[in-house]
Amino acid sequence: MKTSIKKVVIASMAALSMLGMGMSVNAYELNPEVKDVTPALREASTVGVWTHENPAMKNAPNKDAILVMTFGTTFTDTRHKTIDAVEKAIQAANPNVPVYEAYTSHIIIDRVKAKEGIIKLTPEEAFAKLKAEGYTRVAVVSLDVIPGMEYTYDSVVTKMQVNNFKKISLATPLMYFQGTEGEPDQVVDFLQNLKSQFPKCGPQDAIMIMAHGTPHPGNAYYSVIQARINQLAKTDPIFSHVYVYSVEGRPNINDVIPQLKEKGYKHVTLMPIMMVAGDHANNDMAGSDPDSHKSQLEAQGFTVSTYIHGLGENANIRNLYVERANEALADLQK
Template sequence: MNKKRMLAAAIACATLFGVSAQSEAAYQLNPEVKDATMALKSASEIGVLKYENQEMQNLPDKDAIVVMTFGTTFKDTRAKTIDATVDAIKAAHPGVKVVTAYTSHIIIDRVKAKEGITYPTPEEALDQLKADGYTRVALASLDVIPGMEYQYDKGVFENYKKNFKKMTLGTSLMYWQGQENQADDVTETLKALSTQFPELGKEDALLIMAHGTPQVSNAYYSVIQAKIDEMGYKNVFVYTVEGWPSLETVMPKLKKNGIKHVTLMPIMMVAGDHANNDMAGADPGSHKSILEAAGYKVDAYIHGIGENKAIQGLYVRRANDAWDALEK
């Protein structure tokens, strides 16, 4: 499962950073740097993160995996996406305790009120694991890109890493972009996603709906579109609900290319509120209604990417990266 992931350091930073062949980090500090400051160490923390608490090395290994996800109040899609993906991770690690934790506190409250099911926050899950004597924890993320939710995951890692003998944090589904000798998670994900693409004629288009984020990682959507174009997919466009590009951004492209029929498809773990309402709802403001009002015939593929077996396999690999770093 391991791939050598390397990032060429910029010439201006060559005296500070060196290239690393480790699978669990993008690069490491140059060996010439003898007394690195905390800021310099933080700047080099890219990729799968790992922390070893030297004061706890005498403790026996008792391992667990915490799978962090935003969560959903949509019960049916949860079973097909989040639960199915977590089950796949469990199957890859028989005998290891695997805990599902929701990063959305609002979702946790709503699921508890509606279904009587209590999902822990990552913090609560780690507090319980600590109380139960677990000493090594691999954190896995079901985020699509390293956006705001993934920053939460990193915050959990930073705040809890010293509570355990060893802790690691895996990357989001799409993280590496293929520059230099890095893996190309974006292309890899698009290949997996393409297994559910409809066949497109000259007058057909596929609009892939992403979430969007106010964070700078919103730029990933430009990379995704560039990779789509590089891979030769015609009239396939990515847009976002809460970021850039928006539906209004891509609609002129449909007109320019003579499109008459559009399929809408989410690139989100679950088919929740955004997919069912913002994308495919009957409200006049939904994407489907807007496109229909503009004269297009519209179909909607209302399935979270967590249902896609190929995508599940990639999430297992991301979890495996965190686990492998825990084992080293």
């Protein structure tokens, strides 16, 4: 198998008939000697926007919708400023295609209903609603930041719907491609857009950007983010002050503190790189408990400022999510 990645359509009708599907995706270009593209090989070589066509519904009329999947939040204010704002931006960019929403966290769905009387749909419920309303083609947009455990869930729950729609596409998360073989470096794109919310830094000021962290191998993206930060610092001084860490993965705060001390920083600004500024941002990062990141840093002699805003509040980041939605919709409408 070649390792170059580019926009290709791998044609193998025999393999397609085994799955009852057709795809138009970014994929590894298979070696020409591969004559029988098995369903397993096709799925394994699929990268980028995933698209599925259901031949059993080929004669059904096209009626398109966008479904935004998000973990959700119980924090009402940040929901309006982030999740709702991103969905509105996607809708504004595609005024003729309605935007629907699904929460992947059942716990959050229950809490929002109990607290606010608002009913949020699960992905399964949202797909059922779309089918009942006659939609035949659905572009699914994930508000995940990296392709970790949550994005895997989005992918699986989407693929379970393949027999219910004429065509389904699944967008990539905020960061996916890393500049391999001519593909965009979306990690650098993210950082350049995130920079708009960085404070000015003097020699003793550092910025710690807080990710979620995951046991999924996708956690390795955080190491890539730090590597790109270090690379960008060679030409843009602001990045020489920036360190990534996570709540539930590596690197964590204890990995970063020795680096801050080595560089002689005295003041640290903490900011989340999560869609919403929810429990992790308000409590784990900025809370008053002794084990919060703010308290831990203060105990080590640093003065600490907190920037409690989710990524969805940043217009530049919202535009990146609009791009992801547009990519999925473009593949859906081919």
